[in-house]
Amino acid sequence: MSSLLALCLLPALGLAHPWSSFAKHEARTNAPRAAAATIHLCGDSTMAKGGGGSGTEGWGQYLQYSFNSAGFVVSNSAIGGRSARSFTREGRFDAVAEKVQEGDWVVVEFGHNDGGSLTPTDNGRTDCFGAGAETCQTTYNGVQETVLTYPAYYKKAAQQFLDKGAKVILSAPTPNNICETGTCSWGPSRFDYYAWLAAAELGGTAAGVYHVPHGEYAAQVMTNLGADTVNANYPNDHTHTGPYMANVMAGSFVLGLRCGTSALGQAVINSTESLESSSYGPCISHNSTVPV
Ligand SMILES: *[C@@H]1O[C@H](CO)[C@@H](O)[C@H](O)[C@H]1NC(C)=O
Numbered sequence: 001m002s003s004l005l006a007l008c009l010l011p012a013l014g015l016a017h018p019w020s021s022f023a024k025h026e027a028r029t030n031a032p033r034a035a036a037a038t039i040h041l042c043g044d045s046t047m048a049k050g051g052g053g054s055g056t057e058g059w060g061q062y063l064q065y066s067f068n069s070a071g072f073v074v075s076n077s078a079i080g081g082r083s084a085r086s087f088t089r090e091g092r093f094d095a096v097a098e099k100v101q102e103g104d105w106v107v108v109e110f111g112h113n114d115g116g117s118l119t120p121t122d123n124g125r126t127d128c129f130g131a132g133a134e135t136c137q138t139t140y141n142g143v144q145e146t147v148l149t150y151p152a153y154y155k156k157a158a159q160q161f162l163d164k165g166a167k168v169i170l171s172a173p174t175p176n177n178i179c180e181t182g183t184c185s186w187g188p189s190r191f192d193y194y195a196w197l198a199a200a201e202l203g204g205t206a207a208g209v210y211h212v213p214h215g216e217y218a219a220q221v222m223t224n225l226g227a228d229t230v231n232a233n234y235p236n237d238h239t240h241t242g243p244y245m246a247n248v249m250a251g252s253f254v255l256g257l258r259c260g261t262s263a264l265g266q267a268v269i270n271s272t273e274s275l276e277s278s279s280y281g282p283c284i285s286h287n288s289t290v291p292v
C-alpha cells in the first residue's frame with residue numbers, strides 16, 4: 001500500500017525538484033519532456049558539425065562544455081553554406097521551431113554567406129541589401145522569390161521561436177581570420193550592426209531577445225592569442241576553423257553571453273572572472289541600444 005502511494009507521488013516530486021538526480025531519472029522515464037532545456041543552434045559552417053569539411057570544425061560543437069548538461073543540452077542544427085535567407089527558404093528555421101519547447105533557447109548566427117549581389121547571378125544565399133523592410137525580386141533555381149534583408153530574416157525566425165515560448169539570441173557572425181596578414185586587425189561589418197538591430201527591434205531583452213556581439217568578442221580573443229596561434233588554426237582558408245580555433249570561437253561566444261543579462265548567460269558554468277582572466281579578455285561594454 002505504501003509503495004503504491006509512493007509511486008503516485010513520483011511525478012509530483014519530479015516536478016517539484018527538477019534538479020535532483022532522482023527527479024532527472026523520473027523525467028527521462030515518465031515526463032513528456034526532458035528536465036533539461038535545449039539550446040538550439042541555427043547557423044552556417046562556422047558553427048556546424050564538421051565545419052567546412054577537410055578537418056575543420058564549427059564552434060557549435062564546443063558550446064556544451066560551458067553548460068551543465070543536466071540543465072541545458074545543445075542541439076546543433078547549423079549547416080554549411082547557409083545564409084539567413086537559404087536557412088529560411090529551405091524550411092530549416094521551421095524545422096527547428098517544430099522541435100522548440102517552452103523554456104528552450106535558440107541561437108541564430110549567420111553572415112558569412114549573406115553578402116554579395118543578387119545580380120547577375122543569384123547564388124540562392126545573398127540577402128536583399130538593407131537593414132529594414134526592403135525586398136528584392138529574384139528567380140533562383142527557376143523559382144520566383146521575394147528576398148528579404150538580413151534583419152528581416154532574423155526577426156522572422158526569432159518570432160517563430162518566441163511564439164513557441166523560447167528565448168532567442170540573435171548573434172553577430174564570427175569574423176574571418178583577422179590575423180591573416182600577420183597583424184590582427186578588426187572592424188565591424190554591417191552584419192554586426194544588423195544582428196543587434198534585429199534584436200532591438202523585436203523589443204530586446206524585455207521581449208526575451210538578446211544579442212551576442214560574437215564578432216567583437218572573437219576579434220578580442222584572436223588579438224590576445226596572436227597571429228601565429230590563430231593562423232596555425234585556420235588550416236585551409238580564412239573562414240573555416242580547425243578544432244582549436246572552433247573551441248576558441250565557442251569560448252568567445254560564451255564570454256559574450258556571460259557578460260550579458262540573459263538567464264542563459266547566468267547558467268554558464270564558467271565564472272566571468274575565469275573567462276576574463278584567460279585569453280578571452282574582459283567584458284566589452286555597450287550602450288543601452290545594444291540588447292545584451
Ligand atoms: C568552462 O569550463 C569547462 C569545464 O572546466 C570547460 O570544459 C570549458 O571549456 C569552459 N568554457 C570556457 C569558455 O572556457
Ligand SMILES: *[C@@H]1O[C@H](CO)[C@@H](O)[C@H](O)[C@H]1NC(C)=O
Pocket residue numbers: 286287288289290
Ligand atoms: C551604441 O553602440 C553601437 C555598437 O557599438 C553603435 O553602433 C551605436 O552607434 C551606439 N549608439 C549610440 C547612441 O551611441
